[in-house]
Amino acid sequence: MTEMSCDRMFPARAGRATARAGVSVLVDQRRASRTLGEFMIRCQIAFRKAVDSGWYVLRSDGKRATFEIEGRHVPAELFANVETLNAAAWITIFHDEIGDDFHTDLKATLPDPTAMPRDYLDPRSCFKSRDGRSKLSFPCDWLLVELKQEWSVPPSHVDGDLRQRDTTTELDPIRQAIAERLQVGEVKLEEVASWLGQSPRGLQRKLREHGQTLRKIVQQERTNRAAALLRESDMPINEIALMCGYSSAQSLARSFRSAFGLSPSEFRDQPREGTK
Incomplete structure (x- = not known):
């Protein structure tokens, strides 16, 4: 995997590929959901049941919502890659559901902002994380958006x-x-x-x-x-x-x-x- 370790954008590209095709647990939750918010909550429930090393956390104050992973225990050398992969996957989902203007309202805190390709998210919307974790912040209204895109893989x-x-x-x-x-x-x-x-x-x-x-x-x-x-x-x-x-x-x-x-x-x- 030498080529991958030398390419800091590999995790982000892998995250986008995951979001566009989907692993089975994501596809199942998505197809059972009507809105983006329901999909995100179903993912919380599914991953909390299946993975004890980390889970999605969705928070909202009625104006802005945040989405991140908590409680994950992975080797230090993989931590930033896993955070970036997950962030890129959800950035891709937001892009596909909200539209091309999504980046004006989405803010991403990342371990390494330069590891996120510019065509995935405007660099002006990417910020350096203080604790090494990724966190996405977006308008609460997005949670009510009805899902419109389908993954191609059953x-x-x-x-x-x-x-x-x-x-x-x-x-x-x-x-x-x-x-x-x-x-x-x-x-x-x-x-x-x-x-x-x-x-x-x-x-x-x-x-x-x-x-x-x-x-x-x-x-x-x-x-x-x-x-x-x-x-x-x-x-x-x-x-x-x-x-x-x-x-x-x-x-x-x-x-x-x-x-x-x-x-x-x-x-x-x-x-x-x-x-x-």
């Missing part, structure tokens, strides 16, 4: 039926934790253990018992997520690469050739089930 396909699962379900929580964080980039054993509330040694032992390694599962999740997006969406291949945690489209291509013997574009052109 929730049942985002994680895909292409996943090569073990016969046991014991590894499912590990796979889910990894799948929800693919955009972060490199996934480390200590981080996954922390997300799951386990010790690194205990997690390593469980993987070994099932003949698996963390590297192998991460690679499977990345290729399966990419395969689902290639089959079920028209997203550009470079955006799919970013969304799945690859450092570049070339890195995705190498992984795909190893897994399927095809390039991503060749895989996408293959006839789908039920078609001629």
Whole structure:
């Protein structure tokens, strides 16, 4: 992931790709919502139930609202990237729902304002965070805006039926934790253990018992997520690469050739089930 670590805007681009295609938990909450505010609250509820290391917090004083993540515990070297990724995802959602003029009323406090591409949000609306966290501030009226944009990927396909699962379900929580964080980039054993509330040694032992390694599962999740997006969406291949945690489209291509013997574009052109 050397290329990613050298590109400070990678997390923001990955966040935009996530917002435009959607991971299953976001897609499900969005499709159950009528307004932007309802969607944000549903995300609060869903993430609080599913992720104990951090959750969305929405506050409002009747004039301005703020949206941020609290209680998250991630390694220091990943903290700014995760904050930037989430901020970029919601900035993209606001853009798609409110319109091109959204940036005049949206203010973003970020770990590194220069890591947010200028075409995502006007630099004049980006401010340096004192505590290293991201926070978005916007008019309360936005919470009442009816949703109008649709993600192109059905929730049942985002994680895909292409996943090569073990016969046991014991590894499912590990796979889910990894799948929800693919955009972060490199996934480390200590981080996954922390997300799951386990010790690194205990997690390593469980993987070994099932003949698996963390590297192998991460690679499977990345290729399966990419395969689902290639089959079920028209997203550009470079955006799919970013969304799945690859450092570049070339890195995705190498992984795909190893897994399927095809390039991503060749895989996408293959006839789908039920078609001629």
